[in-house]
Amino acid sequence: MHFPHPHTPATEPGKAVANNTNGNGRALKPPVQLFSSYLPIPHIPPPVPVIQRVVDTQYPISGLHDENEPDRVFFERGEVTIENTEIPKITTIATSDTEAKLVLTGYASEDEALKKEEDTEESGAKRKLTGEESVKKRAKVEKKDSSDDEEEDVAVDEEEAADPETYDLESLKTIADDRSEAVEHELTMKGHTGEKEKKSANINGMLGRSDYRLMRSVTIEPEEEATVEPETVELVDPSKIEAAKRIYEEALEAAITDVHLAHERLQANHHTYQEALRQYFGTADVAEGVIHNLAALEAQLILMRGAERYKFTTAKDPKAGTGLAKNEGFGAEAIITIRPRFLEKGLPDRLDTLLHEATHGTPDIKSEDYAYMDDRMLDFIINEEKIANADSYVLFVRSLLGKDTIAVRQVAADQYEGFESTPGEQLMAVKYCVAIAEKSLGVTVQDLEGLYDRMSTARTEGWKTGYYFDIAKAASEELKITEPVEGSYPTLNDIVQVRGVANKFRAAKRFISGDVTVRKVTSDSLLSINDDDVFEVNAAFLELSRKDQLKEILIEIFDLYGMTGNGYIFMIQDITEEAGITTPLSD
Structure with a gap:
């Protein structure tokens, strides 16, 4: 059975794929090939149940923030009572200096402003x-x-x-103030006698913050160190700018040196590096194109020396995200934003990050993230994607300079048990499906979090057409949100719903990104995940098409996290198709 799919048009050897962009400036990706050239033609699948487009309406984000922050007391969603696990923090602060003046700043997460349905009164209220x-x-x-x-x-x-009438922003301040009161009382009970000044963050500073668990908190700081989450984005503290610049410049010069050396070596004798070319770009025929692209990449890195070409942001920036850096634009117009975690990393990580981001901004490459260096999918993307894949260049430069790419690439150490010792049709197909499941979930998480940021902005500015507008429109039914109309405003209910769904997808992505054991067993169940996180598959599963294998894997993972609606399959399909990525779900 043949599966015809649109493929990226063939390019001349060594030429990068041209990236068109949509109305939002986001590059349209060529579709991912469903089957690597060595994968066999799949069997005709047995009948499978029809999947209904049904998704649970809300996934509240509950639980305490799990990172160790000794000067921040965390609360459960909607609660102002201090959890027992947080009391030791207060005890330590109270007894370390009993007379110190402390500043207590209370926060709440935006979802805590939502009213319960029975609390909403339309009569007498101004209709939104x-x-x-x-x-x-x-x-x-x-x-x-x-x-x-x-x-x-x-x-x-x-x-x-x-917004609709089902929220109360003023309640955020009330919750934040009540939390500060609770912490003040507990400090006094633990022996602190000094002055305690209570504050609450600006309400606008609590909106658009995706880190709900972090926001449900009270910070306890000495008066001279006290800060409040900003209402608007701030740059790094001026006193730290010079140190941040030195860290950035050190990494940038190291990246320029590495790319320059790699370009020189490849240009001098590319025949020596044919194996590396095949490993990271799929074929040695792209040597001339890679030589050209490395020269262009070096030029882009040199442009990044300009003071106007980079900026720093803080962890308090609601758009700071979790990455180390972000490139926007191309060539002389490109700007790289350095996030706080970049400054905390070692030189190798900082160097790799700048090299990666620079490929995005190099006009002759305009790279995409078809597969990160830790993705299983890196072994399955087609050659046209490898030449335009950011981390392919990072790994190739490291390889040419004799650096340890094995240590850099932390791919999950999967185990496959009960299969033939020689990789065959069934084993390679299952490996591919695990890889595309990880990739599909990763793309969906990325775009749902991007959609959340866009909706948070559109809440005051109104919807504008573009990539995330299209995502919301395509997946509104599955997300259970109002279908966007240009000029309309997302509701806070919709924004919180997207955040909750994104959180569930992130948990699913985290699971599949870990080490997986797939065991072939004799069983009546197509696929199950046992208590040891082992995927057990039977013979009937291995006879399924790649599309149905992928569905079964995703549904089983969803079930682990209470994502009971099979409509999530359609959500992934809608989002990956909008992202220009073709998966077996597109069949």
Whole structure:
């Protein structure tokens, strides 16, 4: 049975794939090939149940923040009572200096502003406008009266149009203040006699913050060190700018040196490096193209020396994210944002990060993240994608310079038991499905978190067409959110819903990114995951098409995290297709 799929058009040897962009400036990716050239033609699958497009309406993010922060007391969702596990932090602070003046700053997460349905009263309340209603009402503002040429007095207040009636932003301040009160009382009970000043973060500073568990907290700081989460994005503390610049410049010069040396070696004798070319770019025929791209990459890195080409952000930036850095734009217009964790890493990690991000901004490469160095999918992407894949260049440069790429590439140490010792059709197909499951979940997490950020902005600015608008439109049914209309405003309910779903997907992605054992067994179940996180598959599973194997893997993982609606399969399909990635789910 043949599976015809759109493939990236063949390119001349060594030429990078040209990246078109959509209206949001995001590059459209060529589709991922479903089967590597050595994978066999799959069997005709047995019938499988029809999947219903049903998704649970909400996944509240509960539980305490799990990172060790000794000067921050964390709370459960909606709670102002201190958990027993947080009391030792307060005891330590109270007894270390009983007379020190402390500043207590309370926070709440935006989802704590949502009212329960039974608490919502429409009578007597000002009705909020959403979706097409707000668009139509705003359109009237521009309409002129034909008789006197004056605008009609029907302008919509922006705050009024921004959300439905099922939230109470003022409650965030109340919760934050009550948490500070609770911590103040506990400090006193533990023997602290000094002055305690209570504050609460600005409400706008609590909105658009995806780290809900972190936000449900009270910070306890000495007066001279006290800070409040900013209402707007701030740069790094001026006193730390010079040190941050030195760290960045050291890594940048090291990256320039490495790429320069790799380019020189490849240009001098590319025949010596044919194996590395095949390993990281799929074929040695791309030597001339890689030589050209390395020269272009070095030029891009040199541009990054300019003070206007990079900036720093803080952990308090709601858009700081979890990555080390982010490139935006190409060539002389490219700007790289350095995130806090970049400054905490060692030189090798910082160097690799700058090299990776620079490939995104190099006009002759315009790389994409088809597969990160730790992704199983790196072994399955096609050659046209390898030449345009950011981490392919990182690994290739390391290889040419004799650096240990094995240590860098921390691919999951999977085990496959009960299969033939020689890799055959069934084993390679299962390996591929595990790899594409990891990739599909990764892309979905990335885009759901990007959608959350875009919706948080659109809550005050209104929806604008573009990549994330298209994602929301395509997946609104599965996400259980209001389908966006240009000019309308996402509701806080919808924003919190997307955040909750993204959190569930991140847990699923974290699971599949770990070491997996796949064991071939005699069983009536197609696929099950036992208590040791071992995937047990039977003979019937191995006869399924790649599409149905992938579905079974994803559904089983979803079940681990209470994601009971099979509509999540359609959500992944909608999002990966919008991202330009073709998976077996597209069949």
